[in-house]
Amino acid sequence: MSKKEEKEKLAIVVSFMTNTLENDKYPRSVYMFCKDNNLDEKTFYKFFGSLDGVKETIWENFYDNAMSLLEKDENFEKAKPKEKLLSFYYTFFEVMLLNRSYILFALSGEEKIMTKMGQLLSLRKIFKGFASELIEDGNVDKPSYLQHPPKIFSQAAWVQFCFLIKFWIEDSSADFEKTDLAIEKSVQTAFDVFDNTPLSALVDFGKFLLKEKFAVS
Numbered sequence: 001m002s003k004k005e006e007k008e009k010l011a012i013v014v015s016f017m018t019n020t021l022e023n024d025k026y027p028r029s030v031y032m033f034c035k036d037n038n039l040d041e042k043t044f045y046k047f048f049g050s051l052d053g054v055k056e057t058i059w060e061n062f063y064d065n066a067m068s069l070l071e072k073d074e075n076f077e078k079a080k081p082k083e084k085l086l087s088f089y090y091t092f093f094e095v096m097l098l099n100r101s102y103i104l105f106a107l108s109g110e111e112k113i114m115t116k117m118g119q120l121l122s123l124r125k126i127f128k129g130f131a132s133e134l135i136e137d138g139n140v141d142k143p144s145y146l147q148h149p150p151k152i153f154s155q156a157a158w159v160q161f162c163f164l165i166k167f168w169i170e171d172s173s174a175d176f177e178k179t180d181l182a183i184e185k186s187v188q189t190a191f192d193v194f195d196n197t198p199l200s201a202l203v204d205f206g207k208f209l210l211k212e213k214f215a216v217s
Helices: 003-023 030-036 041-047 052-073 081-097 101-108 113-139 150-170 174-194 199-216
Strands: none
Touching: 003 030, 003 041, 003 052, 003 081, 003 101, 052 081, 052 101, 052 113, 081 101, 081 113, 081 150, 081 174, 101 113, 101 150, 113 150, 150 174
């Protein structure tokens, strides 16, 4: 894709997010979206097959933006899997903060969050690929009988990621301090499990979740 095409695609995404927030609802159809934004339908279909495709691309862009920032840090590539995952989470949620209004619209409301997760399908695939690489890196120095299947553990990482997104959406603490703590504790727990020393970390993380549950009820 040429730079011109990338700009055209991004312009459609930005228009979609702006249109959605200004009208407090998603566009009713590709036709109405294009009409409201003086966009030729042929141009829209050059990049997207449907409005759902735009929704998925928004989350892909969040991921790409986070990774672009991380790749500028020369220490990221050399970091251990745990540090890489922590850095990714902190950076991803900084990107999310810039788009919080849209994300609250997309994932909050009367419907349960899990019913709205379809728009994260592309992000799920990309993130699980990233998580699989971290798991494979972590397996390198382990004997074969202690190595963990990337397919299974990447799915566990995705569940963790979804938990953190939901936690962030509901977090009302100053500067999202509770989300930072949830990231730290959940990653610590995940890698304690990965390193086969889970008990104390699981108890600690369980206490944190219990405390937060009663704090928001």
